[in-house]
Amino acid sequence: MTTRKPIAVATNDSPQSQAAVLWAARRAERSGLPLVILHVVDDRWMAEPYPWIGVLEEAGDKLLQTAAGRIRGAFPIGVTTRLLTGSVGGSLAKYSGKASMVVVGSGTGHLGGSLADRALQVAASSKVPVAVVGTQELEGRSGVVVGVDGSKEATQAVAFAAAEADREGDDLTVVYAINAPDRVTDAGLLSTSLADLITEEERIVLSETVAGLNEDYPSLRVHRVLETERGPVESLVDAAAGARMLVVGSRGRGGIKRLLLGSTAHGVLKHLPCPTVITRIQAIKNKT
Numbered sequence: 001m002t003t004r005k006p007i008a009v010a011t012n013d014s015p016q017s018q019a020a021v022l023w024a025a026r027r028a029e030r031s032g033l034p035l036v037i038l039h040v041v042d043d044r045w046m047a048e049p050y051p052w053i054g055v056l057e058e059a060g061d062k063l064l065q066t067a068a069g070r071i072r073g074a075f076p077i078g079v080t081t082r083l084l085t086g087s088v089g090g091s092l093a094k095y096s097g098k099a100s101m102v103v104v105g106s107g108t109g110h111l112g113g114s115l116a117d118r119a120l121q122v123a124a125s126s127k128v129p130v131a132v133v134g135t136q137e138l139e140g141r142s143g144v145v146v147g148v149d150g151s152k153e154a155t156q157a158v159a160f161a162a163a164e165a166d167r168e169g170d171d172l173t174v175v176y177a178i179n180a181p182d183r184v185t186d187a188g189l190l191s192t193s194l195a196d197l198i199t200e201e202e203r204i205v206l207s208e209t210v211a212g213l214n215e216d217y218p219s220l221r222v223h224r225v226l227e228t229e230r231g232p233v234e235s236l237v238d239a240a241a242g243a244r245m246l247v248v249g250s251r252g253r254g255g256i257k258r259l260l261l262g263s264t265a266h267g268v269l270k271h272l273p274c275p276t277v278i279t280r281i282q283a284i285k286n287k288t
Contacts, residue, residue: 005128006034006080008099010092013063016105020133023275024103025071025079027131030168033100034078037067040091041083057083089121096126103131106272119269123250123278129160130280134272138244141274145173145240146247147232147264150205153249157279158209161247166217170244176206177227177235199228233267240273247277 009024011017021037028035039060041053064081071079084091096102104119123130146161148154158174165172178199206226213222227235240246248265265278 093125
């Protein structure tokens, strides 16, 4: 019998991480998975002349037990805790191999740079999808938005987003944002502009990206958005303003300002419109 891996969520008992723990617990309940709550003690405090590592570990254990107690009293799921030592990003990325998803908290609406960088560090090294959760009100939200660019990673993101939307009865909105060049007229192009040619090519890419979804998910409603006037970050943040979830691949294929882990993902996390999942190409079988 194969044991399904738990959802792992990091906490430091801040309002942001409390929101992440609650989101992870709800997801674990819907998915029929156990939950493991993690706290990381920064190993820089282990070096001389700092004698406080024992105090920090004791405080971390108490924090974990408090967080676990809240969840056990509210959700019928298995809950365990783990105290980790090391850098936050590195420790969570390393632990990700034991989980089906890693969940981390963020600020409300706008992440400070260090938190955005930390989330990206986990996402870049994680073996599974990473969810970044803010403290925004989640009631009344609906729909799943996914950013694509024609890469294998984007195909993976669409697969995750489609399964998520279908399972929860949401619509799926697939957003492809490019910055097409200004319209020009060239004798070699007759009366067709270069921008028109590029837009048509990318429209084909968008169609190919969602091909097969209706067959796999007959009841899923899919909306396609090809954005040529705004960049990926602005397009995705706007499209996901009222969404339940935004999904972005771990990296794109480069080229005309396509989705990349760093520029687009970093920008999305800084303006976090809703719970955002960064998928991993290695995690194609994970649909938690």
